[in-house]
Amino acid sequence: MGAASQQLEQLSETCSHCSLNYLCLPYGLSQDDVSELERLVSPGTPVAMNAELFGQGDTLTDLYAIRDGSMKTVVVDEDGLEQILGFYYPGDLLGLDGFADQHHHCTAVALESTRVCRIPVDRLDRLVDKLPSLRHQIMRLMSQALSDEERLLLTLGRKNSEGRISSLLLTLSRRREMRGLDPSPVSLSMKRSELANFLSMRLETVSRVLTRLQRDGVIRVRQSRVDILDREALRSRSSRGAWAADQS
Amino acid sequence: MGAASQQLEQLSETCSHCSLNYLCLPYGLSQDDVSELERLVSPGTPVAMNAELFGQGDTLTDLYAIRDGSMKTVVVDEDGLEQILGFYYPGDLLGLDGFADQHHHCTAVALESTRVCRIPVDRLDRLVDKLPSLRHQIMRLMSQALSDEERLLLTLGRKNSEGRISSLLLTLSRRREMRGLDPSPVSLSMKRSELANFLSMRLETVSRVLTRLQRDGVIRVRQSRVDILDREALRSRSSRGAWAADQS
DNA sequence: GGGGTGATTTGATCCAGGTCAACGGCGCGA
């Protein structure tokens, strides 16, 4: 919370010097292993705002780690329904759901001008053969993704509109902290309609809830920037109004 | 659909002779590799109805594959909200979400008397070191689980109550087919309240929708047994009434 | 069979949030 903790993310051409490595693929690897890994990573591929990094159905060729910027992933089902599955920030890994059948199951789109590290899966696979700790980390990250989706499922299934928005703001704030940034002004780089789609609400409802939270002094909204004024209130609203669990 | 395709699942003490192996961990492995795998699997551990196979927070010691019966997985969040994440049937693997931090993130409960194969993760891990194809299969299954949850997210987020029930019935039917059983009488081994929790509805609504589908001749409900009379109608109802996708 | 218990169905009412519609603000190109 202190203003002193404000710090810029230090980016580097190498994993070993990247300030995000503890969130990313290199976490838990020895220095030697990281050196091996960084030899096959192409750092800093730029993706323009609204451009696709990969599309649903594309053959899986690379995994991607976000360096700076933000992305969303979207699935479209046979009826043409669109669902945003997640928003991704520096340190996050994209493409893991493509291991099922070597094809991406969702589309990844940049929410702003974004740079990603590109990791070829064939070379990664060969390295995984040699490095058990890398295998563990990949499985850890997949398992993590699974847990994240389960948490989302719980939020969508059991919370009302205010709870959903509050949870999302808290999550975004927490993720900023993990990256060593101030938790407070979270930037909603996605549009209201995207927020609404992600949370299974209508954009009017998103707008109304944000307005209400601001009126009650819990947050301050200024275009895409949201200051969290009363974290405790936000936390309590994130659970209030949630459906009771029926005993089995 | 033909009555001739009715067949019992052939269970065996060994993976190599198990009729479910193409759905399960051994899929894609050579005969020799399967032999190695089955050496570390304890087949046929029984789990009584309503008993827990593992609990949220438990240390991850084993993965489990269902041989017969059915299970559910549940998460409880900090507010005490409960969400059922999935129902599992023969051939399904449980416990993959525990790789994140070596602890189970959900609780697994038997819906009926159920037998599971137990696979110790430490020994599995050592075997994975030796067998790249086993590693691929595990990653494939995790990736699959990820995609399944994404599909669920889409269903819960964008479909109305009738669409949710219809989708679920079709999914259960399809999974029966994958196991070589008749697609038609699906058995709802879970209670209405569990169905409701899973689909984020109230049990009264579940009941009403099932009644309506029966009245319209789409299905026939007899306690836990549901016959699918008009698959096409079910398919169309599974998408009708869904929310429009807002253009980005 | 009878009675108890929990699961399921059905009915009546209510409200959170979806829908439709109008307006305001900001950015951009001519």
Place this chain on the structure above:
DNA sequence: TCGCGCCGTTGACCTGGATCAAATCACCCC
């Protein structure tokens, strides 16, 4: 600078499904 288009906000209204209540059904045990 004006005008247009895209967001975002706000208001009024309506509906699907939640909620409350009660009846019925299935199952088990004595």
